[in-house]
């Protein structure tokens with residue numbers, strides 16, 4: 001089975017978020033970049049587990065510039081077999097999806113497993129867009145994925161519960177928590193990653209459909225109104241009369 | 247020209263999140279001086295669909311076809327794409343809920359439309375382009391997305407607008423998209439819904455607790471508060487990880503993102519990854535023994551105190567309030 005896993009580079013969650021150039025650009029100053037957690041912990045690890053069980057190959061693809069090499073090597077250290085980097089700045093989801101789809105068209109992948117969202121733009125879009133570009137079925141918010149004789153059994157989140165669906169390969173999956181347990185790369189993996197193939201390819205000409213014109217950080221944190229633990233009635237009164245939420 | 251909203255049906259009823267998407271669509275249509283149209287896929291009664299008129303929808307395109315009763319992203323994208331052609335829509339409004347998060351990006355590719363995932367406000371038009379606000383960096387900032395194509399797809403973050411209901415009635419028109427059985431690529435085998443509880447992602451009031459409660463046996467008072475308020479329960483990841491609470495209750499960066507009107511956080515420290523899932527809530531109440539707990543910085547109301555004393559008192563006061571009204 002041949003599996004493709006798109007991986008994104010994002011600021012570490014504890015990073016301070018700041019903008020420059022009149023609030024039109026994200027400032028990477030002092031920010032640590034990591035592999036997007038849902039891509040790493042769930043999509044990549046489940047792909048590797050499926051390969052370990054059934055044989056095949058796991059390829060990671062990243063759209064980004066040369067400074068992303070570290071996260072690509074980490075994916076190889078965790079257990080991907082090879083990597084492709086599309087050499088372009090990933091500023092628009094459609095552009096990124098088009099790059100991934102262009103690569104996928106040249107290889108016959110049985111499965112593409114993306115993360116459900118990235119923790120920077122929280123957009124939940126690349127997996128679905130790739131599926132539409134390739135005219136493939138797609139299931140998102142996936143918590144469980146098993147494959148038997150070319151048929152995937154998938155558990156996905158729905159409002160207030162889960163649903164189990166079946167779909168034939170080839171297929172696109174958007175992974176979320178519970179799909180796998182994160183793996184920490186071991187020494188052997190880290191050493192091996194250095195010699196695994198990493199192809200750098202130019203971007204496909206694709207237009208960008210959106211642009212971010214400005215950012216804003218919420219005005220100073222709200223002011224908390226404290227109520228004494230001996231006067232709980234006052235809290236309930238405030239919630240009812242002032243906030244009007246109960 | 248028109249604005250098309252995608253409205254989902256669950257067990258014959260319009261989903262709450264879709265009412266909001268339809269209201270959003272109507273507001274956009276009003277701004278553009280055009281009609282608000284809705285598309286509904288799956289079986290539903292005409293009476294139920296006519297109620298969309300209350301949020302400004304003029305006409306409903308209804309594919310009353312049982313094949314659509316279960317969500318299939320490929321077939322839905324194709325069918326909604328046809329509804330866009332049929333209605334001449336230039337803007338499509340979809341809820342940014344579980345299904346919308348997949349349907350909207352697929353549809354945007356199909357239409358070659360610029361797409362904003364999780365809009366929190368109405369778009370501002372300037373000539374052929376529009377700018378829409380959305381939250382980024384897990385709620386730590388917002389961004390203005392500029393949509394530069396003629397057709398635009400907007401997925402509306404749940405609980406961003408409160409729909410105002412009027413008295414209108416929508417007309418309902420049969421709609422038969424050319425979707426074949428082969429377009430349905432997924433088959434639903436079973437569903438597992440938590441019955442009798444309010445789904446967390448739809449809840450307007452949420453009562454949540456964390457490691458401060460010491461053990462799973464102490465959740466009775468939290469469940470009682472939820473019951474008294476008609477709220478859903480949630481929890482921090484720390485307690486879901488040790489199985490004190492089920493994983494579907496876990497909110498935050500790696501769990502659900504919710505935006506209820508009220509979020510009560512008891513014995514939760516307010517780690518940045520937890521806040522990422524709840525800081526869009528309208529009103530946040532924090533109960534914590536530690537005055538330095540970071541959650542107080544995100545709170546509207548706070549009590550520095552022991553949950554085991556404060557929560558039972560809150561429940562007593564809520565009972566009094568409920569019996570007086």
Ligand SMILES: Cc1cc2nc3c(=O)[nH]c(=O)nc-3n(C[C@H](O)[C@H](O)[C@H](O)COP(=O)(O)OP(=O)(O)OC[C@H]3O[C@@H](n4cnc5c(N)ncnc54)[C@H](O)[C@@H]3O)c2cc1C
Nearest residue numbers: 456457458482483484498499500513514515517519535553
């Ligand atoms: C990459 C990553 C992703 C993560 N994603 C999430 C996520 O999605 N959601 C999430 O919740 N966490 C997430 N976490 C974990 C997060 O960082 C915190 O560890 C977690 O939220 C802590 O849970 P807690 O507040 O219940 O526990 P604690 O941090 O242990 O806090 C317990 C709180 O209870 C208070 N307390 C103690 N006794 C009482 C009492 N008697 N009455 C009242 N208050 C009391 C304490 O003062 C303390 O503030 C993530 C972490 C990482 C690294």
